[in-house]
Amino acid sequence: MMNTITSSKVPVVELPSGEVLSLKVIDIVGKKKGPMCYLQASVHGAEHQGNAVIYQLLKYLEKNEIAGSIRLVPMANPIALNNKIGTYTHGRFNSNTGDNWNRLYHDFTKDNDQVLEFAKKYLGYDELDIDKQYKLLLSKLIEDKKNENSNYGIDRNGHVNILLQELAHNADYVLDLHTGPVATRYLYVPEYLEEKCADLQFPHNLIIPNNFAGAMDEASFMPWINLQRAFKELGRDYDIAFEAYTVELGSEERISLEEAQLDLRHILHYLFLRGIVTEEDNPITTTIKKCKLKDYKTYYAPRGALYEYMVQPGQAVKKGEVLAVALNFENHFKEEEIKIELRANQDCIVINHYPSSSVPSGAELFQVMESIY
Amino acid sequence: MMNTITSSKVPVVELPSGEVLSLKVIDIVGKKKGPMCYLQASVHGAEHQGNAVIYQLLKYLEKNEIAGSIRLVPMANPIALNNKIGTYTHGRFNSNTGDNWNRLYHDFTKDNDQVLEFAKKYLGYDELDIDKQYKLLLSKLIEDKKNENSNYGIDRNGHVNILLQELAHNADYVLDLHTGPVATRYLYVPEYLEEKCADLQFPHNLIIPNNFAGAMDEASFMPWINLQRAFKELGRDYDIAFEAYTVELGSEERISLEEAQLDLRHILHYLFLRGIVTEEDNPITTTIKKCKLKDYKTYYAPRGALYEYMVQPGQAVKKGEVLAVALNFENHFKEEEIKIELRANQDCIVINHYPSSSVPSGAELFQVMESIY
Amino acid sequence: MMNTITSSKVPVVELPSGEVLSLKVIDIVGKKKGPMCYLQASVHGAEHQGNAVIYQLLKYLEKNEIAGSIRLVPMANPIALNNKIGTYTHGRFNSNTGDNWNRLYHDFTKDNDQVLEFAKKYLGYDELDIDKQYKLLLSKLIEDKKNENSNYGIDRNGHVNILLQELAHNADYVLDLHTGPVATRYLYVPEYLEEKCADLQFPHNLIIPNNFAGAMDEASFMPWINLQRAFKELGRDYDIAFEAYTVELGSEERISLEEAQLDLRHILHYLFLRGIVTEEDNPITTTIKKCKLKDYKTYYAPRGALYEYMVQPGQAVKKGEVLAVALNFENHFKEEEIKIELRANQDCIVINHYPSSSVPSGAELFQVMESIY
Amino acid sequence: MMNTITSSKVPVVELPSGEVLSLKVIDIVGKKKGPMCYLQASVHGAEHQGNAVIYQLLKYLEKNEIAGSIRLVPMANPIALNNKIGTYTHGRFNSNTGDNWNRLYHDFTKDNDQVLEFAKKYLGYDELDIDKQYKLLLSKLIEDKKNENSNYGIDRNGHVNILLQELAHNADYVLDLHTGPVATRYLYVPEYLEEKCADLQFPHNLIIPNNFAGAMDEASFMPWINLQRAFKELGRDYDIAFEAYTVELGSEERISLEEAQLDLRHILHYLFLRGIVTEEDNPITTTIKKCKLKDYKTYYAPRGALYEYMVQPGQAVKKGEVLAVALNFENHFKEEEIKIELRANQDCIVINHYPSSSVPSGAELFQVMESIY
Incomplete structure (x- = not known):
């Protein structure tokens, strides 16, 4: 009895020459029920180490049972990853529009009446039911967003982003794997997760406001922040179970499979604490330092x-x-x-x-x- | 008796090789008093026709007296103008940060207590006095902005923009000369100027909200919109004399001195109606079409x-x-x-x-x- | 009874994301025997008009019978065609090595003993037999070139070029469709074809030496020049039937299907004179001007x-x-x-x-x- | 009594904005007579370590007397050095023409009758006189090359190269400081210098033919190879005193002043052996490995x-x-x-x-x- 591994592709862009680049989605589902974790890498096209971590995680998952499921999207932005000028990768910005690929996600729950209506309808439900129903609403809102103005064509600026949001919408935990230029390992942590972030045992943790500025982590947690706010208005203290982090794995333009083994230990530790990974031999520990975004x-x-x-x-x-x-x-x-x-x-x-x-x-x-x- | 023409330079960036690129500022001051008009071109580095218009305007001003003054800043973004990849100019985005050069201006009057205090102090003054004093406040606010965090160095992303805002802060009229990719001639017009824009006699006019989204026209008129709002709160209906337009002069990567002569007639007509140009032989007329940004x-x-x-x-x-x-x-x-x-x-x-x-x-x-x- | 049209793909490059770009080859074979003409477009990735001409030619060939065959390779350099930086195409140089894509073809007959041996062996044969046998030798030499050093991997610099040479090796006529930056229509004509080039009825004709400098036209005709030289040493005057031209179709970064119809008339006229196209209603005529490369x-x-x-x-x-x-x-x-x-x-x-x-x-x-x- | 240090600038290019980029030339002349060594760095704009070595050498020369002279040209290709796309430097190729900046030097002595005439004229002279006179001829030939076709303007492709050749023409030793992409330290050594190259004590030495392929080392030594050949035809064995090396100093896009101190010891050792540096405390030694270009x-x-x-x-x-x-x-x-x-x-x-x-x-x-x- 083992995990089931399936794969699928989602077309992202048709090149001028007619060839199509696609997202490569790998789903691992355990026999036992449990939460879902979503991991993606290389939305900034020069930031490659996350793919090495996804590779090591996949190797792990071929041999170790999980509860719940894990969705892997390596090379989550093939447009950016392939954008070589000379020998370097120009993957930070959409080279056509200049926009930072990690500022192009969509915030479809802000000031959205459907969120308030949802909160009213499910005011008395327990949190597990709420979360399940809310993911259905998110799915619908993403679908609506995709259909908006679609008779004028799909804006490439943000298209890969909404596809990724769609792939992640059902997740309980979202890890968006990035790197810096020449950088150490660190986490972006929203304020509401400041207590929980230690579970990833990252040495440096940057505490950011619970706000939307266009990034995947924010786009993932803001629907839950907005739901919490809607419940608050209605007098209920709703506890957000959902988590999203931007995980910075060192320097761009390089991979190290050996370092990826160490990075993997952080992630397996986290997944163990969240009940997806079922065994852990050798838990990792670090001294955790934090600072505020300001x-x-x-x-x-x-x-x-x-x-x-x-x-x-x-x-x-x-x-x-x-x-x-x-x-x-x-x-x-x-x-x-x-x-x-x-x-x-x-x-x-x-x-x-x-x-x-x-x-x-x-x-x-x-x-x-x-x-x- | 003629106009006085003076020139000065403002350093913008020091290249890795140590050479410095500068703004080239040309000031034309008439013998008679009058308003000030500010024109800049090529903030997007591939958009060149405005420089041809500035050249033709300078030729005109060498021979024709004005009242008040005109400030010309051709090639207002030398970083972007020189950014050639192959034979084309990549001047739309800061190639380091990806940001659109015309979304990097600063909005230093939004929710700024000093604006409300100013409105209180000058509540009973006449509009000419208010405008004169307010420009002094703007100058101070720009200076404060420049000094903010300056011990961490100057952020190149937005530095040329604040320098341009500083050069324009004293103007009554701001014309920011741009072009499209392959494009016709058209104006960006804020709602509050919808009635006045006909004075430029442009065939196509895009009516945008009185809001800030980072562009030079917006950065120039928002201090006046915010002042108007402050007066409104205090019960006074303040009439904005200040005007700013983004002027789109056809296609990028080309200049035409002959077309610039025609473009010049639009601008001279406008300056004549505003009392800076003192004579006009042959006023230009066009059928004016408008549409809302939406x-x-x-x-x-x-x-x-x-x-x-x-x-x-x-x-x-x-x-x-x-x-x-x-x-x-x-x-x-x-x-x-x-x-x-x-x-x-x-x-x-x-x-x-x-x-x-x-x-x-x-x-x-x-x-x-x-x-x- | 009509032409047979078949299609095939030849992989050129595997992108970092794993997707493969391919050459798209379309072969049109008439029922009657006759010579073979090879046309390719967009080896320089920003030079697009040749693809419009190939499209119009394909439409023509779907309805009009030919003798012999035509091979079409539109978008003959998908790496270069897709190489967008901003809105423009940077398709002139291999962005990794800097080399001009039209200087990377291979000259495998220069000082090659096998050519001299061939000339000795076929010294007394008639020209049709020689040409047929020589194409077999060319095929073998291209194959040898491809296998050279192949255990160190395939050099991307020149790989698309040898694939194109292989696709063209059997042709009697090679037309390499290019454009200039902002340009008129003109031909590159090797000296030995100066008399024949009028058959294309191009207004401007640049007469280049019968030498190799890396371009497709040269790479195509040099094997025949070298064969002629080998026969000459052996005392035979061999007449080269083979022709190759670089055909410059106006400006880059644009296509016009209407202009392509006119361009097509030049090519159909040429193919009619060479016996591939079998009917011609309305032959095109131009005043032909020439100049030497110097x-x-x-x-x-x-x-x-x-x-x-x-x-x-x-x-x-x-x-x-x-x-x-x-x-x-x-x-x-x-x-x-x-x-x-x-x-x-x-x-x-x-x-x-x-x-x-x-x-x-x-x-x-x-x-x-x-x-x- | 110390060295004399003087500085001068040579304009290389005028940017579209009108600013000019220049070569920065620093000449150090000792009180005692002796040979001349020329060093340049960063002809490939991303290869920076040579500038750190030039800096350390200049510091040394401010305090230590030499015999003869040293010419330093740091940042020898400011066009390339400033050519940033994103955060990286695209300095290997002329971004306009695609040509490798280190393949654009000029070979003005090949098959040049003036070299043969020179050899005839100076056949009986001693080598010191020959070398002195020949440098005068080189100066003239470079000047002629610069004036060639000059009424059609100066080709930017190769212009910085001929300026550098002019600056180096009087040297006895030329060191062209480069780096690889991610690389170790190694030398390019022409065959005729294989015995002498050990004086630089570099661990890896690549022995290249005494031929011209466009690089600075070749452009510098070929006039002397061609002179030697001319003398050979006339029956004299002329011994080339001139030396030129391409010196590869590790990886691109970085400098290390500490490593530059070590690199400097190699160069000072070489200059000591050539009689320019007059004292050496601590000569460097390495195991020297060589391989042929093939x-x-x-x-x-x-x-x-x-x-x-x-x-x-x-x-x-x-x-x-x-x-x-x-x-x-x-x-x-x-x-x-x-x-x-x-x-x-x-x-x-x-x-x-x-x-x-x-x-x-x-x-x-x-x-x-x-x-x-």
Whole structure:
């Protein structure tokens, strides 16, 4: 007796040459009932490590029984993944519209009367029934969104996003696997999940507001936040069981199957605590550090120059320590020192940095966590 | 006795090689007092015709006296203008962050207590005094915005925009010169200026809400809308003298000095009606058509294919007429017709279309005006 | 009794996401025997008009009997055709290696002993037999080339090219359909075909040496030139029946089915004269102008500026006439005239120009024919 | 008594916005006479480490006397260095013409009668006199090349190259500082310098023919090879004192000032042996491995997939060992293993690999040295 594994494809785009790129969906269903976890990787086309984790998870699931189900969508944005210019992947933005692929999800429950009506109708139901019925409503709302204006054609900007939302709509847990440019491992955690996020045992946790700014995690949890608000108006305290995280797995443009084994342990630990994975030998533990989004600071390049990054992502830096040095040979012609230094304004942990030494003034050089707790 | 013409530069970015790109500002001041008009071109780096118009206007101003002043900023985004990939200009988005350069302006008066305090303080003043004092406040607010977080460096994303807002803050009239991809000539007009826009005598006028969505026209008029709202709360009906338009001058990646002469006549006519240009021989007249933003529809490519655009921008199309035909040779392998047709859902005027025949499914193929009045 | 039409696919590349792009090959075989003509389009991915011509030719061939056969390869470089950056197609160079896709064909007969051996063996044969046998040798040499070093993998740089050479190896006539940037219609004609090229009735004809520089036309005719040379060494004057032309069909990034009808008349006229098309109602005639490659001159942009092209491709220009005007606003800061003019050094016909108004110094601005005969 | 340091600029290109990018030339002249060494970095715009070495060398030269002179050209291709698309630098090819910037140098002595005349004239002179006079001829030939066709404007494709050749023409030693994509440190050494290259003490040395293929090292030494050949025809054995190397300093898109200190020791050792640097404390030594260009093999990606590189540049690999593993999720839909392996065909040392995990089939995955001696 083992899990059932099935696969299917969802067309995303037809290229000018007529070939079609598709989402590759792999569903693993255990014999026993249980919740559903949804994982996707590479919505930003250069962020590949999540695919290695999905591969290792699939290998695990071929041999280990689960309760409930897991849906895997590796290479969740083939348009972006294939968008090579030179040897690098330009997968962050829709190259046609400029929009960040992870800001193009849809918020179809905001100020939506159907949510309030739903809350009224199910006000006295228990939470399991509510969740089940609400997923049916979400399915309908996504379908409505897809049909909106469809006689003018489908807007490619956001199309892959609604397809992914549709694939995830039935999930209880959504893990959107990303990476930074050159980065450490960290989580984006909505405020309402601040207590639960420790179950993933990630070292760095960025606590973001329960708001919608276009990302998959937000698009996934906002329907539940909005439902909670609707119940609140009606006087019921509804407890959100649903969870969604953006999971940052290091640096872009690389994979490591060995690191993926370690990443997998975090995810298996989480899935074990959620009752999908049924056994765990060797639970992972980490020291967990958090900071609020308002304390997640960006250092912009003070000069156009060639930069050397003097600290590694994940490293703690004291106020006044050197973050980067840079060479600007125009300085030599102005009788200034060629070498420039950038120092930390405050104690911080460096989360990521720009992936090239060649930097124009004003580019995002470092992102750091301050006021860590 | 003639106009005074002075020039200055404002640094925008330091390149990795150390060279600096600057804004080129040309100020023309008449002997007689009068209002100030601000014109900029090429914030989207591929949209060049505005520079030809600025050139023709400068030639005019070298020979013709004005009252008040005119500020010209040609090539207002040198980062974007120089961003060539192959032979084309990739100037619509910040290639580092993906953001549309004309969605990166700052809205520093929204919910700003200083605006309400200002309204209280100047409640009883006449409108000329109010406008003069308010521009001083705007200058201060822009300065505050620039200093915000500045010890983390200046964010290149939006930096050129605040510099342009600063250069324009003193203006009474702002004309932001753009073009479409392959496009006709048209105006973006905020609702509060719907009556006045005829003074530019543009054939097509798109009426947009008095809201902020990041563009220069909006960033320029919103401080005045917000002031009006503050006065309204205090019981005064304040009449906005300030005007801002996005002026769309045909197609990108080209200039025509001859067409610029015609474009100039529209602008001189407008400046004459506003009292800056002092003589006009040959006023221009056009049939003026308008539509609401909600009736400005986009046709997305129904298929990936090679498209032929069967209608020219500016052309009226009846429901059911062919907008485009396309060739998809994969169809031949599916025993379908290679040739595909796209027809109009409604009567419309085509405003612009995609600039290449090679189109993936879901790209913005046409933008059209419907329900024209 | 009609032509037989069959279709097949040849895989070219596997994308990082795993999807495969393929060549789409359409073969039309007449009931009567006759020669074979091979046509391909869009090896440069932004050059689309050839596909419209292939479409019209296919429509013609569905209704009109031929003798011999025609092989059509529309969208002959799907990698390049799909390579969109923003709204434009970057299809001229392999974006990974920088190489011009039409300089990557293979010259496998140069200094090849097997050609000399072939010439010795078939020295006394008649030309039809020679041609038939030589095509078998070409097939073998292409196969050898493909297998060379293949245990190190297939070099993507040149892979689509050898596949196309393989598809064309059996042809008697090869037409490689291209376009310029903004261009008129013209032919590349090798010296040995200067007399015959009039059969295509193209207005402008550029006579190139019988040499190999990497292009499809050269790669197609050089085996025959090399065979002729081998026979010459052995004392036989061998007459080359084989023909290959690069056919330039106007401007890139557009198609016109109506213009394709006219282009088709040129090709049908040629195919009629070669005995493949069997009837012709309305033969096309043009005034034919030629120039040598050494008289095909490039004007490089003398300044970085915004250019207006004052002459249309196909237009004759007298020495001293204005080719372009340009706006450089830095000039204003150096107290120089903003407007710059570029004039013709010699009488010429403009063949093509740069497709954008925004031009750095030193870019190819115009290509012109001088010393026309 | 110390070295004299002077600086100058050479304009390279005028951008469309009118700003000019220049070469930054720094000349260090010792009090004592001696030879001249020329160093340049970043002709490929993403290859930055050479600039860090030039910086460290300049610091050294500010404090340590030399005999003769050193010319430094950091950021020797500002067009390429500034060519950012997204966060990466697209500096390998002229983005307008597709040409590799290090294949665009000029070979003006090949089959040039003036070289033969020179050899005749100076047949009996001693080598120092010959070298001095020949550099005057080179200067003239470069000047002639620059003036060729100049009334049609300057071709940007190759313009920076001839400017660099002009700056280097007087040198006795030319070091062209590059990097690979992800790479170890190695030298390109022409056959005639195989004995001398050990003076740079680089671990890996690729021995290339004494031929011209467009690169700076070749463009620098070919005039001397051609002079040697001319003397040979006249019966004199002329010994080439001139040396040129392409020096590969690790990976692109990064600098390390600490590694630059080590790189500097190689260069100072070389300059000490050539009599320019006058003291050396701590000479560097390495085990020197060589291979012929014909044994420098490229592995092309056998599949489109996400790759993990299992060996580091510089690492020795045995035949049959795994070079890379790759994930192809389409395989899962074909009932094949998702994971693919690539193994070494022969024993080799890995010199560089592709810088991204996302790879289309046929891309250059690894370059390796085989048959090392």
